[in-house]
Amino acid sequence: MNYFSSDFKLGILGGGQLGKMMLYDTRKFDIQTFVLDPSEEAPSRFGCNNFYRGSLMDFDTVYQFGKLVDLLTIEIENVNLDALDKLEDEGLPIFPSPKTLRLIQNKGKQKDLYVKNEIPTSKHLRFVGLDDLRESIAKDELDFPFVWKSAQFGYDGNGVKICRSALDLMKLPDVECLAEDLVPFKNELAVIVARSFSGEIKTYPVVEMEFHPEANQVEYVICPARIADAVAQKAKEVALKVSETFNHVGLLAVEMFQTETDEILVNEVAPRPHNSGHYSIEASYTSQFENHLRAILNLPLGNTESKVAGIMVNLVGEEGHTGQVYYENIDTIMAIDGVTPHIYGKRETRPFRKMGHVTIVNENMEEARKIAEEVKNSIRVISMT
């Protein structure tokens, strides 16, 4: 297959920041791209060859879009899978496949699959709705505390809640859901696995999410994770087993907990480039975005090792700020060696909206970590006064 400056057309469902960063590499390889996104302000509307505005959940829209391209991929899981099934039946290559997406879209099915395949994960119970869950508590099958998760359409902390008492149930939506054991953990880790159509597999180094001690929010994604080699090795093995289970083509980001006793428990997966791999643009020999393309196009995978230590800081909208965005002190952080801001291209900021990220690379991890804190304390995503 000839992809480079050819008639080949790659379709991407979703035009957010993940798609936008993937487009840097389709441009680098001069691969024609078609992007579908519901927003006319989508970050990917530039950099693709053709941008289409339309719903990712609408059967006809997704189906018609699929008919325009030679291969289809996604940058977001929540897309109309029936349309993908039909397109696949009609011979269109789709990576990740609708089958893989269907397993991942529903977190209940995802967890069942881990259990079935003896992949370590926290204990869980599935419920069709809130009444079902309440009944389980009444019957003493489920005890507080537990982690409530919406089975579908959760995103970035949306659709997840720690329930410590009946009070916490009050605000939950009545949707298909699951309850997971609340497992105390030392570290949240992630491993991105790239797997090509031909079955070639490479893993990125284990990364560590460092949490803010009080806010309990991920502050930094750190590569490589500052953990013992044996733990890192175990995390990679688990990630590879998860990858095998899903039989995906493209990237699979596997999020895991390192428990207090150094067990590795799989939390959840994403079958696409992932926030935990953004550091790879500057730190890795081959970025996650390039390897996603290589994998789905069945090209040889690139080296997933790092040139230097990498830390990523998310740029989210400040509380109390809504409107035309302003990146306060961005010039201050750009004056520091090895600091690269990525601005996703959203004109309007809102509290906690993901507006960009900053990568810090350095030969020395401790130095990188110090700079990351300086970056975090300097830049603010606010609205114009």
Place this chain on the structure above:
Amino acid sequence: MNYFSSDFKLGILGGGQLGKMMLYDTRKFDIQTFVLDPSEEAPSRFGCNNFYRGSLMDFDTVYQFGKLVDLLTIEIENVNLDALDKLEDEGLPIFPSPKTLRLIQNKGKQKDLYVKNEIPTSKHLRFVGLDDLRESIAKDELDFPFVWKSAQFGYDGNGVKICRSALDLMKLPDVECLAEDLVPFKNELAVIVARSFSGEIKTYPVVEMEFHPEANQVEYVICPARIADAVAQKAKEVALKVSETFNHVGLLAVEMFQTETDEILVNEVAPRPHNSGHYSIEASYTSQFENHLRAILNLPLGNTESKVAGIMVNLVGEEGHTGQVYYENIDTIMAIDGVTPHIYGKRETRPFRKMGHVTIVNENMEEARKIAEEVKNSIRVISMT
């Protein structure tokens, strides 16, 4: 000034591969871009916010384009300078300035400037045309061999000829030109200097052009150059002096010869991202393209040091091949660790047309050099059969 996701508009004159690679970074920073290029197939037509087709040499076209933007830069020197003068008079910031461009567009003026500023360069004579040059030979003011250069519009070896006898004069065009001493040299070196509006200056490491022993063509650009520290230091000092002379804002690529006696002689300059800096996308902390943007936008300059050794191989069209391009064995080279092809996005190949480049990065320079040769011997830019 607020550039990020704002109403600020950057204009770029020229939409070739240099502009295309610059756009990766305008996208990364979400800076609005307007691009002007004569070709509707220009590599930069995607990735910019607005693409305009028109002549870069036409006063009205360039002037009207300039009125659309808040700041203007170039990716090619051959643009209408009268239009830039008028735009600058009217208050538009233009970097590099038309004054700098005027000095550089004419290689005769460029050389005079080196002499005037005591910058080491080979001896030269200027001529208004061929008759003038012939007369100089007749008067014994000029001896064979010498290097003939067209004063204006030379590009990639075009407009340069080594003249060893009167026979070599036969095919020369009758244009303003200069004759330079043919100086035997050990190495051709280059240093890219970034200089921001505020006067902050950084230099990239000295790179070396390795020539094919028979074909006398640049085969590899190697960073860092494999030369003595003292020579590298001298090359950087000369480059800085050249930078000061031109008083440029943005990048200045300074091409130099290292003579057999380790003198450094300035050959010529380009006031923009340059082929000799393409390795920086993968090897440097901050790419030349990002630093060009930082410099013209008066943002702090990024770190110009390298993470790893970098070598660049140009991809030019094979002799005997014209038509729809095909990159033979591109998958073979992509299987090698640290190898990244850049495809410029020209559908049609022609003999010796610059179609792309490949970067090889490695912790070890010797290993990188071996891989570069493997790359060079594998990939071929041919036309579809």
